[in-house]
Amino acid sequence: MKKLLLAAAAASICAAPAVAEVKVGMITTLSGGGAGLGIDVRDGFMLAIAQSGRDDIDVVIEDDQRKPDIAVQLSDKMIQSERVDVLTGIIWSNLAMAVVPAAVNQDVFYLSPNAGPSPLAGKGCNKNYFNVAWQNDNLHEAAGAYANTAGYTNSFILAPNYPAGTDALTGYKRFFEGDLAGEIYTKLGQTDYAAEIAQIRASGADSVFFFLPGGMGISFLKQYADSGIDLPVVGPAFSFDQGILQAVGGAALGVVNTSQWNKDIDNPTNAAFVESFQAEYGRLPSLYASQGFDTANLLLSALESASPSDADAFREALRAADFDSTRGDFAFGPNHHPIQTIYAREVIQEGDVFTNKIIGTALEKHSDAYAADCKM
Amino acid sequence: MSAILIIEQVLNGLQFGVMLFLMAAGLTLIFGVMGLINLAHGSLYMVGAFAAAAVAGATGSFLLGLVAALAAAALAGTLIEVVVIRRLYAAPHLDQVLATFALILVFSEGTRWIFGSFPLFLEIPDALSGPVTLPGGIEYPLYRLTLIGIGLVIAVGLWALIERTRIGIQIRAGENDREMIAALGVDISRLYTLIFALGAALAGLAGALVGAIQSVQVGMGEPVLILAFVVIVIGGIGSIRGAFIGALLVGLTDTLGGVFLPEVFKLFMEPGAAQKSGAAIASMGIYVLMGCVLVWRPTGLFGARP
DSSP: OHHHHHHHHHHHHHTOOOSOOEEEEEEEOOSSTTHHHHHHHHHHHHHHHHHHTOSSEEEEEEEOTTOHHHHHHHHHIIIIISOOSEEEOOOOHHHHHHHHHHHHHTTOEEEESSOOOHHHHTTTOOTTEEESSOOTHHHHHHHHHHHHHTTOOEEEEEEESSHHHHHHHHHHHHHOOSEEEEEEEEOTTOOOOHHHHHHHHHHTOSEEEEOOOTHHHHHHHHHHHHHTOOOOEEEEGGGSOHHHHHHHGGGGTTOEEEESOOTTOOSHHHHHHHHHHHHHHSSOOOHHHHHHHHHHHHHHHHHHHOOTTSHHHHHHHHHHTOSOBTTBSOOBOTTSSBOEEEEEEEEEEETTEEEEEEEEEEEEEEOOTTGGGOOO | OOHHHHHHHHHHHHHHHHHHHHHHHHHHHHHHHHOOOOTTHHHHHHHHHHHHHHHHHHHOOHHHHHHHHHHHHHHHHHHHHHHTGGGGTTSOHHHHHHHHHHHHHHHHHHHHHHHOSSOBOOOOOGGGOSEEEETTTEEEEHHHHHHHHHHHHHHHHHHHHHHHSHHHHHHHHHHHOHHHHHHTTOOHHHHHHHHHHHHHHHHHHHHHHHHTTSOBOTTOHHHHHHHHHHHHHHHOTTOHHHHHHHHHHHHHHHHHHHHHHHHHHHTTSOHHHHHHHHHHHHHHHHHHHHHHHHHHOTTOTTSOOO
């Protein structure tokens, strides 16, 4: 009798969900110095989900506070307790390296809207890991290519000492054909760059390349502009995104930065995205917002033809990437990272707002340097 | 490694040092006179920076922003002293740490609630922007020179306050023996509130001045707070002179170490590795300094001798 009751209870619990729901876990940085990036990714992602009109997608959003141990805890909770089908959201490469390998090995799909560390594009690539934004080195490689066409021959380069910073300088050096007047790894979170700027002044460089995301970039740009050193500055979009530009103001004018997206890329999806983002959130989108938006649309496009419960079919649907991207045509390479055009854009002032304008193309149909190492 | 570079780095170290002094002075007074560990000092730094950014953004005047920073930080300091800190004077240090840590969280979330999560814009006034040419052909930003100047003026002002005024006598007596001055009729609670507000105002001023060349964002005060603690341990708890010397030592060690250690390493390593290892060791420099000072003088350079 007891066994019968127990079996009935178990059967009723298992029979519970009648509506097929897709659960997405978003672990991103919503507090602390780097919060602007996570907030933009989240807002772009949720805008696309809202615009799809679907009510069967459940997005669970948590704040990793830029701490790897918290990100790992959240990922464990989402995979084991919330039972998410797809994980996304991580901004920082050190957190990605802590979370992604374990997650994809538990048969959870991971769609990266930002962090693209080199191990995950090369030797550590995984069939469940897709990167919708770029491989970390890409924008820096494009900066190196742009520096060549601009005629710079002696660059001073600096970046923070963490995986994305190392990738940045490696990427720049891979494409830049000139000499290096200096190469510095600063502390992650460092705010005073007086010492580094003094070294730039003394180095005899003809150009400066730096990768300093978030508050670090704001500090450096302000101090650099005030130092009176007139060398041209090149960088990836991470140091000149929409969020940073408002805090830096005139100090950033004229700087050239490389990005796979800008608000003036001419296609209907992008125009609609910029307009609806501004209407919904009252601010211009940054490249992080466009990456969140594209990630959500990739997911939605895959859900049109397959469900995460059929892993192989869902994976093929993701690989097909049959969605309208804000960047125009979108395609994955064999290592699940995008093959795309990277533009050079310049910081300008439009009325009261500081923003970017595309001035040229740095790299076309660009893959990444680690694809050959990926044996998927 | 030219002389110009060395002199410029020394100036950078001095500027870093005097800004640390503004933070450390308040901290050491509070710790020395009231025996209170105040972790919320970094939040007062942040309040000053945000107040300056908000007022300077609204009025366009950096000077008004500075005044607002002083006022806002002093007000915030008075408020938390009366509401929270007052109950902690007799409590063990751990309780003080826990309570003031809670204040950090309250201030951080409160600031994010009022101002949002993106960094705020605060810029150097035009009159102070750009470099000036110093004797010897050195180009140095005028604003950083101004910071050094302001720091020195405040150092002198604090010295005058402590050594030459009635309040100063009360502060020095309070550091020495709290119960005795209460017994002698000094209104302790008013004195404590005054000291706390003074320390808070200094922190807020530092936040506003440094915020103009760095990023005004939530959480900007905590890294500076840690450095300020290192400074007061090196200088000796309760000593303004110690805070000043300690701050200059920390500022110079950190800046010059970060520049010259990699150069030293380059003598026997290849440049990339030398840069990385030099920078890593240099970041420990101030803590090594603190260790050495404590071995030599356990209560700090100017602390009370046992």
